[in-house]
Structures are given as C-alpha cells and as structure tokens.
Amino acid sequence: MRPSSGRLDRRQREAVPSIRDVAATAGVSYQTVSRVLNESPRVRPDTRRLVLDAIDRLGYRPNRAARALGLGRANAVTVVTSDTMLYGYASTLRGIEEAARQTGMAVGVRVVESDRPADVRQTVEHVSDQGAGGVVVIAFDAAGAQVLRELPAGVSAVAATEAGGIPGCERTMIFLDERQAAADATRHLLSLGHRTVHHVAIPSETGRSARQVGWRDALESAGVAVPEILPVDWSPGSAYTAGRRLAADRDVTAVLCGNDDAALAVRRALYEAGRDVPGDVSVVGFDDVPGVAYWTPALTTVRMDFVGLGRACLAALLDEPGGDPRPGAAPEAPRLVVRESSAPPSRG
Amino acid sequence: MRPSSGRLDRRQREAVPSIRDVAATAGVSYQTVSRVLNESPRVRPDTRRLVLDAIDRLGYRPNRAARALGLGRANAVTVVTSDTMLYGYASTLRGIEEAARQTGMAVGVRVVESDRPADVRQTVEHVSDQGAGGVVVIAFDAAGAQVLRELPAGVSAVAATEAGGIPGCERTMIFLDERQAAADATRHLLSLGHRTVHHVAIPSETGRSARQVGWRDALESAGVAVPEILPVDWSPGSAYTAGRRLAADRDVTAVLCGNDDAALAVRRALYEAGRDVPGDVSVVGFDDVPGVAYWTPALTTVRMDFVGLGRACLAALLDEPGGDPRPGAAPEAPRLVVRESSAPPSRG
DNA sequence: GAAAGGAGTGTGACCGGTCACACGGCAGAC
C-alpha cells in the first residue's frame, strides 16, 4: 500500500486546473496563459487581466514538475550536507534557503551520512537528476568534499568549503577565511601574557584548516613554542577528553578551540580539574553560536557569518552558467569577539 | 541574464540519456525499461539484465520531474518550518530527512518567516503545487500553525505540533507529550525541598503548553503556590531579562525553563546577581541539547526525542491516504535527566 | 498604395516519464 502505487485517478486530477483550463476560462490560448505566467511583455494589458482573473477564479497553481520537464531544468537547488544540526551547517543552510526563497526557487536537502562510498554514491545519484536543479555542497568535511569530487561535470554546483577550498577540484568554492581572525585570537591571548596557546582542532578535510594556520602563524611570528595540536571529532565527549589532557598539564594557560561546542566541553574538563576559566586558563572558541554570550563566563570567540556564506553560495550558483559574481553578496569576514573567557594568566 | 531565461539547448539535452536511449541500447521498448525501473515482476530475468547493463553503460538516471508529471504526484516531501537552527526544529527536520531518504523520497525545505498573512500565503502557495509532494508542517509556533490551517484540503500533510495538537484543525498531528516529564521535573524540584517552582515559558501556539500544564498540575497537586509565568521569545536576550527579574526575587529558588537556551540565559542572569546555581537556585531546562551535559553545572533537563518525532511524521505522511500508523515509529517519551543544576535549597 | 515590420496571439511538437491496451507465443484444459 505504498502511496506511489498508482497515479492519481482521473477525478482527482481534473480537480486541479492546468493552463488549458485557465485558457478556456479566459477565452485565450494556453500559450497566452503561459506568456502571462512568464511575464512576457508581448501581452496586451487587458488580455493579461483576463488571464489573471481566470487564474484567480480557478485557484490555478503552476506545476513545477511540468515546468522543469519542459525547461529541462528545475528552478530548484539541492543542498548536500553531512549534518543539519551543527551550527555551521544549519546556518549555511539557512542562508541558502533564504536567498533561494527570495528568487522563487525550491530548496531541497540531502544528508550524506559519511564519506563511505555507498553514501557518497547514493547522494551523487540523487543529486545528478535534472529534477534536483542546481546543487550547493556544504563541504566542510570529508563527506561533503567527496561528494563534490564525484559530482558529474553535467550538474551545476558550487560548494561551501573550509578556507582555501578543496584542492584538486575545479568547482566554484566559497568560504569564510578565518585565518586572520584565528591569528588575531592567538595574538589576543599572547598579548594578555600567555606564554603560548594550545589548539583543539575540529575535523578538517584538508588537515590544515585556516584556524590552525592562523594560530600557528601567530605563534611562530611571535617566536613562541607551537604546542602539539589536539584533534577532536564533532562529539562533545571527544572535546571533553582533550580538555582533560589539557587540564592535566599545568603549563596550559590558553586554549583556542575549533568551535564553541568544543570550547564548552574543554571548559567543563578544566572545571572538573579545579582550573578556573579565565582565572587559570583562558578559552576561546569559533562560531559565536547565539548563547555563548550568556555563558558563565561569556565566551571569547570568533564570529563566523555562515548565513552570509550560504547566501553567497546561492548567488554564485545563479551566476554559474554565465558571468561574474553579483555585488553585495560577500559574507562578513570572521572576527574576534572578546568576552570574559580570556584574561591574563594568574600564575607563572 | 537569469539562468531560467531559456531551456537547455539541444546538444546539452542530448547528452543526458532517457529511457528511450536505454531502450535502444538494450534492444527493447521504452516500456520494458520503465518496467525494469519499477521492478515489475513481468520482465524476464535476462531481459532485465540487458536493460540494467544498458543503464549502467549509458549512466542513465531517471528524471524525477518527468516521473512526477506522469504520476501526477511527486515522490517528495516538503518540510515547512519557521526556523532551521533552533534545536527542536533542526532535529525534527533531521528525523524527517532521514526517514524520507530511506524510502527514496526527495526532501524540500521551506521557511515561513512569520505568521504574517503574506508569509503564510506564499508558503501555502509554494507547497500547494503537486511538485512539492507531501508536506510536513513543523507547527510548534504560530507561523507553522497558521500555514497548517490555510493548507488546501487537496494537499496531503501531517504536522509536528505542541503536545495536544492544534485545536480546530483536522490534520494528522504528531507530538511529544512532555506533560508528564514537566510534572516529574517540577516534583523533582519540590522533593529537593523547594517551596515552589517558577516557570519561564517559551513561545507556544496554544498559550498552554504541555510544559506549563504539567508544571502547574504538579504544583497544584502538591498544594503549593503557583507563581506567575514569565513568557519569553526565542532570543537569549529575552530569557536573560526574565532571569534578571527572577534573580531580583530572593524567594525564587527553583526555575523550570521552557528550553535549554532559556535556562542558559537565566543561569547567566542569576550568576550576575551573585546567585549560585544550584547552591542558591536550581535551574531545569527542556530539550537536552547535546552539550548541556558539559555545562558547569551540567544541566538537569527533559530529553525530547525530536528526531523520532520527525521520523514519526514521515511515517504518518506515508500512511496518510490509507490506513493505520506503522509500528515502531513512535518517538521516545520525554523524560527528566537529572544532572547538577538542581539541588536542595541552601536557605529558607 | 504596396511593401516591410512589429505587436499580439494561436497551433503543433516536444520534454521523459507514466498508464491503458493490444498483441504474439506458449502451456494447459477439454
């Protein structure tokens, strides 16, 4: 009894009007109705009114499937993402949706669970269909990056990636470059008097994220020791474990965390070890998730304009076939927001 | 120069194979290809192999738009939501996506910015199209509820709502009933020795959310004073303001917050007023957002299975035309998770 | 006054699938 077991029967179908019905009601041809719908200038104002009246009377709604079929391309965008709940992904999706809605496009979502070949292949197949329209791949991680690589040349796509893009891929890629902000954050901590800054790194496709590079650059140009990086996955638990290792080392007085969630878990580990934030250890995050301003202590972090990134991706997708990026679509540059979790070291 | 300005030209179109191309390659009719694609039993195994080989060789992908047009209905679901970033909304979307993907459906997203008539109308129009397929409305708030009410009878839809559903609406509605858990949370606080429990209420369509009802029931059956409710919106700032009011009242020793984000901001306000959590005031949230276990103090909260809710919505949508709900689709019941933010009152 | 051209409208074919029905071949029943 799957609902796909049959087409709609004749009676149900006749209930929803087509342009032919509208045409008959208005006393014009279906082509004229089509012209009115597409805002062709070649229609006399009174004819147009006739048609619009009929549309209104019948409650006509254009059929996207038919239009996509006739056009050979759907007015839609499918967002490929490995997650819908993490802040960066959800915000980027939000930006894409917002921009797409404003241009009348439909928005689809497709989650790639992992970068396993089966998951990637199914996603690519789903999205290769004409009906899917354009594609925006949120490729902050390995799963998204792999989808991007395997996407057939025929489907128009852009990607939101880590800063620097994904090497060995010819697609249009848009990203927030937080290298500068990462360096700013690191210098901020050094200027407070910390001897060095430790780094808890979230997953990265390239393995050398902008956060990491900016952090390392700032340390090196300050002539300061570059501590070993602690890599974590997306789970709070893994960041907590990293936090415990940091807490055990009395030399650690400043930690730059790959995102706010990681910062939260690290802070917890420090707390359990009896190390105060920011009294004993300063903690800085990335993202500026709404709410971190209300932490105790309020989190010093780098604000990331993922919504703007999403909007820029859609703008780039629209420009794909032809020309140059439209103006005003650039997202805000990442920037350090200093709050309470960073302070001068008390000891040492 | 909008990309929708023309159909794909002939050359581009010829590049993507149709069932007719597959049929020619396999030496069968297009109908036979269609039968293979739809797993009709009426195809001889060797014919099937022939067709599958051809599909593989040509890299054929079925065209969803054409199928939707022929069928009169798309194998797709559109999720209508007023938000994509708040935990409850994002998790529900995730559950829907997951379940839809497993049945091969495409998933669309459409955000309703508000319950203003223009926003609601545009959303309803978007979703009334056959191409949108079924609809799941996430109607936790006024915007979603209004869309649900205005949805034409012809479109098949189910809704994820507040507990109790939306009165005066005949649609299938699925919800998590947190009344019991809210009462449990309140009793938990009373049993710790608190004289009463205050409530910070997040937006609710009905104005009498299950959280509120469970809380009130527990207070009344304990014969305890029912304090005035403090309503807040989704912004952390408004919960912070409510928190300041609570902090100023020395009689307040226990607060049940409508969600974890609100709990966070309330906790901040208490902190600024020099009131310790849980030493002076106990705070309990709703949702169990990943991460609140790592707060300092770890948050006592009610776990809500929004992902399961989303899955259940999709299952209900598939069952819409015909029969009874499929088994095993029920989400977990909300339940209290006691952590560190609730404790006996120190004074009084 | 006839030719040229553009504005406004209509007709036919097509997109890539679907369903309805027709048809040939072979097995089993009588």
Next chain:
DNA sequence: GTCTGCCGTGTGACCGGTCACACTCCTTTC
C-alpha cells in the same frame, strides 16, 4: 486440435508545461 489464459513485450496517448514558428492585424515607410 482448438480454445482459453497468462506471460512478456510493444504501441499510442497523456501529464502540464515549454519552445518554434505561423498567422493576423495594424502601423510605418517609401
């Protein structure tokens, strides 16, 4: 040996839009 019936397959029309092109007026130009 013919009839019946099912299996496997093919043909035609259709879904609701689109484009290409033809056609009719009406104006402008010479």
